[in-house]
Amino acid sequence: MWMWVVHRATGVAIFFFLLVHVLDTSLVRVSPEAYNEVIGAYKTPIYGLIEAGLVAAIVLHAFNGLRIIAVDRWTWALRRQRMLVWIVWGIFAVLMAGFLPRHLMHVFGGA
């Protein structure tokens, strides 16, 4: 059940991010100055952390989504879904371990 909660939570989070992103991008047409101001705010560390969370949500949602597809499709995967959950978290951990240091150096290192 917890993976279902995770999947819904990350799915809804990604959706709201996309919504905000569509809104801020469309600001360009309304007022380029306002657009620059809003986009400029994304360069601050707080948004850097939110970005990290977004990437985490997408990675988790995407790989868990593949697990759900596999479970729907093959009885083999259905019977081993618990193991697949650990594999999803494993892939998530590896990808985030690769991404987070780089991203956080970028955010806080000023590079």
Added chain:
Amino acid sequence: MTATAEKTEEVGAVESFTVTLKILRHDPDGLDGREPGAEYWEEFQVEAHATDRVLDALHAIKWEQDGTLAFRRSCAHGVCGSDAMRINARNRLACKTLLKDLNPARPITVEPIKGLPVEKDLIVDMEPFFASYRDIMPFLMPSGPTPERERLQSPEDRERFDDTTKCILCAACTTSCPVFWTDGQYFGPQAIVGAHRFIFDSRDDGEWDRLEILNDQAGVWKCRTAFNCTEACPRGIEVTKAISEVKRALTSGEV
């Protein structure tokens, strides 16, 4: 003589211990100054043996401590499906759950199964659950003339729905489903298990009537593969697998 007596005691000795049961009670009448419909937790201490099940502890409470405690049970041997309840946050049959397997050192919580209206203490109104079962038409729907003798079936054909014949309609699966908790319209896993038993039966010809019903808004597509039902089923039925097979029959058009 003493030696024999001691020996018998040793052989017959079943480990005994005190357990605390923490029961979520529901009082529809409002006795003892409670509001009608009040819900409250009550703890009971019971002397139990290693061979006792949660049902034995409930009996001990009802018979020796508080006769107002209400719960359903009939067979006491895991066959009738009357006593599904939420024990230590998992749906189980009280008559199939040994106290010693539940860490008796800590209070054992007992609640009614979730998602169905509570009538009193551990008794819920099962009618919405049975209504969904009736909706999927759980009876043989053959076409053609009635044969003179039995309707024969190969062992391979029987094997296809063997798992779902084991269902005892206890509702442990349906009331463990997070989709059912929030959306009472959903037929729930049990109705799909019940339908599966006929859909994949070679002697039955009503499969598309049932599949059409399950293709409905409140049908199989509500399932989010949370696997709670499979984990809850006291009969070990692979509930999610049965649901998955029904989904595949609907997408492929083949039974």
